[in-house]
Amino acid sequence: MHLIQENKCHGGYWRRYQHDSETCGCLMTFSVFVPAAAEEGKCATLFWLSGLTCTDQNFVQKADVESAAAEYGFIVVAPDTSPRNVGLDGEDLSYDFGSGAGFYVDATEAPWRSNYRMYSYVTEELYSLVADNLPMDPERTGVFGHSMGGHGALTIALKQPEKFRSVSAFAPICAPMSCPWGKKALAGYLGTDQENWKAYDSVALIESGAKVKTILVDQGDKDEFLAEQLNPELLKAACAEKDIPLTLNYRSGYDHSYFFIKTFIRDHVQHHHKMLNDVNR
Amino acid sequence: MHLIQENKCHGGYWRRYQHDSETCGCLMTFSVFVPAAAEEGKCATLFWLSGLTCTDQNFVQKADVESAAAEYGFIVVAPDTSPRNVGLDGEDLSYDFGSGAGFYVDATEAPWRSNYRMYSYVTEELYSLVADNLPMDPERTGVFGHSMGGHGALTIALKQPEKFRSVSAFAPICAPMSCPWGKKALAGYLGTDQENWKAYDSVALIESGAKVKTILVDQGDKDEFLAEQLNPELLKAACAEKDIPLTLNYRSGYDHSYFFIKTFIRDHVQHHHKMLNDVNR
Numbered sequence: 001m002h003l004i005q006e007n008k009c010h011g012g013y014w015r016r017y018q019h020d021s022e023t024c025g026c027l028m029t030f031s032v033f034v035p036a037a038a039e040e041g042k043c044a045t046l047f048w049l050s051g052l053t054c055t056d057q058n059f060v061q062k063a064d065v066e067s068a069a070a071e072y073g074f075i076v077v078a079p080d081t082s083p084r085n086v087g088l089d090g091e092d093l094s095y096d097f098g099s100g101a102g103f104y105v106d107a108t109e110a111p112w113r114s115n116y117r118m119y120s121y122v123t124e125e126l127y128s129l130v131a132d133n134l135p136m137d138p139e140r141t142g143v144f145g146h147s148m149g150g151h152g153a154l155t156i157a158l159k160q161p162e163k164f165r166s167v168s169a170f171a172p173i174c175a176p177m178s179c180p181w182g183k184k185a186l187a188g189y190l191g192t193d194q195e196n197w198k199a200y201d202s203v204a205l206i207e208s209g210a211k212v213k214t215i216l217v218d219q220g221d222k223d224e225f226l227a228e229q230l231n232p233e234l235l236k237a238a239c240a241e242k243d244i245p246l247t248l249n250y251r252s253g254y255d256h257s258y259f260f261i262k263t264f265i266r267d268h269v270q271h272h273h274k275m276l277n278d279v280n281r
Numbered sequence: 282m283h284l285i286q287e288n289k290c291h292g293g294y295w296r297r298y299q300h301d302s303e304t305c306g307c308l309m310t311f312s313v314f315v316p317a318a319a320e321e322g323k324c325a326t327l328f329w330l331s332g333l334t335c336t337d338q339n340f341v342q343k344a345d346v347e348s349a350a351a352e353y354g355f356i357v358v359a360p361d362t363s364p365r366n367v368g369l370d371g372e373d374l375s376y377d378f379g380s381g382a383g384f385y386v387d388a389t390e391a392p393w394r395s396n397y398r399m400y401s402y403v404t405e406e407l408y409s410l411v412a413d414n415l416p417m418d419p420e421r422t423g424v425f426g427h428s429m430g431g432h433g434a435l436t437i438a439l440k441q442p443e444k445f446r447s448v449s450a451f452a453p454i455c456a457p458m459s460c461p462w463g464k465k466a467l468a469g470y471l472g473t474d475q476e477n478w479k480a481y482d483s484v485a486l487i488e489s490g491a492k493v494k495t496i497l498v499d500q501g502d503k504d505e506f507l508a509e510q511l512n513p514e515l516l517k518a519a520c521a522e523k524d525i526p527l528t529l530n531y532r533s534g535y536d537h538s539y540f541f542i543k544t545f546i547r548d549h550v551q552h553h554h555k556m557l558n559d560v561n562r
Binding site: 008009010011014061062064066067222254255257258259260262263 | 539
């Protein structure tokens, strides 16, 4: 991995890297916040998954994670949201499919399956790259994200709870099988057989028995995508049925933007800190 | 003034407005953070002045001022850095003159003098617009900024210390008469007679007897513009000679970016809070 930018912030460093990804078959860019605590030992690590249209930079510049990450000693990894410039027909046609919209799935449909493998990219290739090159404690790794990335965080934690031991989300797409964004993406990447979509739907995963210790979700009640796309009540019902503790905070007056995220990011970092340092985990 | 965007953040609101500016002769855009405390009474107010190439949005999205502004009950006003789209020959030719580079002066040279009047825009027109439309306490108003905007903050406070009663800056252009950015801008806006430049040079203003109660400056020692453009040591010498208390913090490892600003913005908000609430002010 090749360092392309470095900025000191809150005593640590944001570092931006590029690497040739085997999983995605293209040059991928990601950013990592490395706190000062990393000079003294291995750190707990959070993978942040961003939403539609984002690169790694939206979170880096707008989320204000650094003060809490520095205080609690977290490495924070922010990948891009899709492969880039892979030359597939239609990759740049819409904001909610293709570039900037990888949906954290491994595509099975042509032509996307050759590159659009963001599930494996995040959980395997990028995870290993960070673990091999940065002072990451693999026993204390969590995942969080926003919107499409909230969906990614929930599904990744539900599918690999031993690898990603804490999870939270801001305004996640809770049930992609049940909303327009999700239906378009899952049909495009996975084909029309909806049985195959269940592996990437939080509600379906929970209904089929997947477990995590607890889930934290914050959701603005003025979120412009709440009514049509996000379905937190489906997540709430599934968690209730399967006895998964869910803290679902509706936040009065907040929208879908990073202004909402930055308001509550410290709460999320504290949640992960508590979960990852729980001796009974 | 016309509201074009509103986002809740840390219990308050970022509001973005446009208005037809008489001073600049064009449509101007600015943003204001209004804390929850404004619902209960008049608030202390900070004017933030941004650096070269910025609009109002750089500060809004990257500076992380909201948590401290909410805690201490500050209204924070973030204007644009120049008139826009006024049709002057060459206005968009360079990053350090014209659009995005108003330097907080009232131009006297043609053709700039017709629109490039950012000193009067900020200190008179925008000040009055905010005072008339928002719960701003005119007795508790301060000014701060970054780079070109740090120069703006220092010169405005030195010229109008009763109106702007507290001042701080991040990596300010301390002596525009003595650096390439400043020489280009002052010659372009004010003409070649350097006597006329002294009204917009912090060091010259202090040497000629201008006073403020105290100045806070933070400066990264890895700032890529420190050696050629910023001259904090000239400010330090002038303040020492004229007995103006200056706190000049060199911050190890920090550069010129908003990652530096966001690290220390809370310190600056606390500085203004202390200065504006000092009963002996």
